[in-house]
Amino acid sequence: xxxxxxxxxxxxxxxxxxxxxxxxxxxxxxxxxxxxxxxxxxxxxxxxxxxxxxxxxxxxxxxxxxxxxxxxxxxxxxxxxxxxxxxxxxxxxxxxxxxxxxxxxxxxxxxxxxxxxxxxxxxxxxxxxxxxxxxxxxxxx
Numbered sequence: 789x790x791x792x793x794x795x796x797x798x799x800x801x802x803x804x805x806x807x808x809x810x811x812x813x814x815x816x817x818x819x820x821x822x823x824x825x826x827x828x829x830x831x832x833x834x835x836x837x838x839x840x841x842x843x844x845x846x847x848x849x850x851x852x853x854x855x856x857x858x859x860x861x862x863x864x865x866x867x868x869x870x871x872x873x874x875x876x877x878x879x880x881x882x883x884x885x886x887x888x889x890x891x892x893x894x895x896x897x898x899x900x901x902x903x904x905x906x907x908x909x910x911x912x913x914x915x916x917x918x919x920x921x922x923x924x925x926x927x928x929x
Contacts, residue, residue, distance in 0.1 A: 823856040834910050848920045851875070857912060859927035862904025866915065878916040881926070884909060903928055 817826035826846050846853055852869040868877055873895070881892040881903060889911070890901060903911060903926070911926040 789900075819856070821857070823858065825854040825856065826852070834863045846922075848915065848917045848922055851877075851917055853915055853922060855924050855926070858924075859929050860903070861929050862902050862906075863904065864901045864913070864926065866899045866901065866913070868894075868899070868915075868917070871895070871897050871917070875917055880914045880916075882914065884911070 802822070817824070817827050851871050854867045854869070856865055856867075866879055868875075871877065876893055876895055877899075878891065878893050879899060879901060881889045881901060883889055883906070889903065889906060892899070892901070901913075906928055908928050911928055913924040913926050915922050915924070
């Protein structure tokens, strides 16, 4: 059973994997309430020369995605900055076993989701726009 959990988690998080051949640094940006709103990862090749491939973890093309608050007691706000009128975003929340708990599509810049009815634990939010996909780990208190 433990192997099944590992396989499902790896499948869900597969879109977040990055292979590196150099050193990297990670910078976080927080809003006034202390919620992380941006994660930038910069890669350095050859020591001092900076080759920035930043914010892979918070971008789907030109769209910047932020998820707050995290951890949450239930309500989650997903902000899609740069979403075009023709873009459709699919937001899906999975439990730790890979079961879909909630799925919705939106064309709005801000979407509210609620997992208040779920027990405390780890959940995964998948955001898909223009066939690109990102996954986030959500902590429910």
